[in-house]
Structures are given as structure tokens and as C-alpha cells.
Amino acid sequence: MTENLTGKVALITGGGQGIGRGVALEFARAGAKCFLVGRTRSKLEAVAEEIAQVTSAADVAVYEVDIASDGACEAAVSAALETFGGVDILVNNANSAFPVPLDESGDDFFDYALRTGPRAVLRLMRAVHPSMVERGGGVIITMITSSAVRWDTSGFGVYAATKEAMRVLTRTASSEWGHEGIRAHCVAPHALTPALEWWIENNPEEAEEFVRTIPMGRIGDPERDIGQAVAFLASDSSRYLSGAVIPLDGGQSRW
Template sequence: MGTLDGKVALITGAGQGIGQGIAYALAKEGAAIAVAGRTESKLVKTVAAIEEFGGTAIPVRCDVSVAEDITAAVEKTVTELGGVDILVNNANDSKPGALLDVKDGEFERAFASGPLATLRLMQACHPHMVARGGGSIINLVTSAAVRWDAGGYGVYGSIKEGMRVLTRAAASEWGRDGIRVNNVAPHAMTPALKWWIENNPEEAAEFVAGIPLGRVGEPEPDIGRAVVFLVGEDARYLTGATIPLDGGQSRWG
């Protein structure tokens, strides 16, 4: 018996990295997973891995910056898996960079795949969660937004802070519907972070040295397992919060 038996989770950006780790963790607790993302080959591999350890999952191709894709993704999840109890907004297309280098199109893409996609997905899942007596939403944000030196993180931090505000509003408005909404701000090994560490060894060593626990997190055991707790009954009275999963590196006010 898993703690999430009978639950259905829609997870964006679940074909790799943190999203994939969350998908594995929730599936091992019995949740059926809609593995959503842009690259079908990655989705199929993730689904196969979940099925190999006895879980249930389906691939759902979805570019979260496209409204029609979001509608179709939620409809497919409900049709094939029976509903939606858990939503994890992980996918985002935003990269660090100096403000003077940012082009309008890049910011628009970051916004469309960040706060706008988060709002659309929460809106689309809301009636299905209400129909099942409630649900839990997890939005992935970043400690880069509260760095003392925000240089290079203006766009990325701003769109993630927009998501944090949406989380607080949804927690306030939907609590009486039985829907809890929380943020996690993770540090974990992703393909992009692995590339950066390999290509910037000195800077990476300084980065890791600033983490009190002395290491970068792992997607499934460090982030995914925490999400299992947050969407489960043991966290039933927690909503509207931001949980830093970064080994103690950031200091949230």
C-alpha cells in the first residue's frame, strides 16, 4: 500500500531532471502519473521506467507555453487516468542572463511558460480536483529570486516570484475547495546543471561549498520524496508555503 494509492498526478517537465525524479517518487507511492513534456522520446522512457517498477503512467506531450496544449494535456489525463488529484508545475523555459542582454521574445517565452502556464494549468485542473473532493498543487520556484546578488537572475527570478504570488492567491481562494497549493525551491542535479558543473569546475566547487549539507540534491530522493510528503495527508494543514529544498543554502525571509 502506497501513501498515494488511487491518486492521479499531472507533472510537467517530467521527462528528465527534477520533474522526472518527482514522477518516480510519486509513482512508487501508488499515484498514476501523467508524464508531460515537449520531447516525446523522453516521456516514453520515463513512462517505461515507471512501468518497470510496477507503476502506472502515460506520456502526455505538452508545451506549457501553448494554451491548447495545456487543455489537451488535462483532458488526456482525466480521460485516461480518471481525474487529477495532484498538479506539479515544473516545466519552464527561462535561462539566466544579464538584463541588458534580454530580448523581448525571451522574456515573453519565460513568462508564457512560467506564471501564465502555471495559472492556466491550475485553472484547468481546479474543477477536476473539486470533483474528487480536493487536491494538491506544487509549483517549483527558485532561491535565485532571494539572492543578495540577483545579477544574472532578473528574468528567471521575476517569473518564479510571479508563480509564488499565484501560489499564495490560489491557496487563499481554493482552501475551502479542499485544494492545497505550495511552492518548493529546489537545488538538484539536472542535465543543465551537470553540464555547468563539468564546464565550470572552480565556480561549481564554490557553489557546492556554499551548501551546508555539502552536496547538490538528487531529483528523486531529495526533491521527489519531499513532494510526496507535501501532497500527502501528513501535510494536510500546510498551504501557501514556500519550502526550500536546497541543503540549507538559501535564507528566505
């Protein structure tokens, strides 16, 4: 079933590949206007071209920026407001942290993970809040990780810590802004992104073991498995659902 997002404006960070691309394509199919934010213009433009084949080219725009930079989140939201007149849906997808042992993480690695993760999420949420209130409500969806609830979190400490901070911030938005018609969710996905494809190629035995821990026996597709579910969460079909963590991982995690 295709959800109805006609007339909605969605700002999607990390919109140039992987889950961001999958979500953007499904949003476009549902009728939303997509404002894609990311660090690589060529990737954003490639996704924009795909969206233009689904809907009108006037319904998609790209904005190249590193959300870790000071003022970048606010500038991205301002550009979205100028382009489309408002923001109804915020998808916090971009995050530069990746699994690494604690003693190899380093302060610079952790600091950058915090800037692209929870700090950017907070800044983006604050920046879109006035527009959502003015438009009678909105939806915030933040991509986190089931690594925080793994049976063994070895190697996932910094990565999961930044995602957990994003989870709490998003949950708090649902609590503080619910009376203003703003809903907020977290999604913990497993999806076949370029980064995961690289990991599988370079760690075939570990990857095979990982897939065996997924009851459904496969890794999710960014469009059909993740994008369609996120479109549902962003639509009025789930209008009484807020503050939830949705594990889109084939039944692996125990949230």
C-alpha cells in the same frame, strides 16, 4: 518512509528528465498514477518505462506538448482526465527560463519565459480546479527558485522574476481554494538535473564556489532529496500545510 498516494492521479509537467523524473518515480512508488507532460516524447517514454518497472504500465501515460502554446495546458489536462478520470495532484515543474544578464535577455526570451512559466501555471491551475473540486480536494506544487532571495541576483533577473510570479499565483490558489480542500505549495530546489550538470561541467570553478555556499555541501538528488519531499507535500501526511515555500536546497537560502 514511503508516502501513500494510492489512487491519486498526478499531472507532472517537465516529466521527462531531472526533477520531473525524480518526482514521478517517487509518486509511482507511493502508488500514484502519473501523467507526464513534456516537449520530447522519447524522454517522457523513457521515464514511463522506468515507472512501469516500479508499478503497472497502466498507471502511467505521456503527453507531448509545449505548454507555451495556446490551448496546450487545457489540452494536457483534458487528456489526463480522459486517461485517468481526474487529477488530484498538479506539479508545475516545466519552465524554459535560465539565468542570463538583463541586457542579454531580450523581449522574445522574456515572453517565452512568461508563457512557459506563470502563464502556463495559471492555465494549468484553472484547468485542474474543477476536477480537484469534484474529487474533494487536491494538491498543487510549483517549482520556483531561491535565486529570488540570493545575496546577489545578478544574472538571475528574468529567471527569478518569472518564478516569483509563479510563487504568488500558487500562494493565491492556496488562499482562494483552501476551503475547497485544495492545498498549494512552492518548492525551491537545488537538484542535479541535466541542465545543472552541463553548467557544472562548463563552469567548474564557479560551480565549486556555489556548492561551498550550501551548508550541507552537496546538490540534491532529484529522487531521494526532491522527489521524496514532494511526495510528502502531496500526501495526507502534510494535510494541514498549505501556502508554504519549501526550500529544498541543503540550507542555502533564507526564505
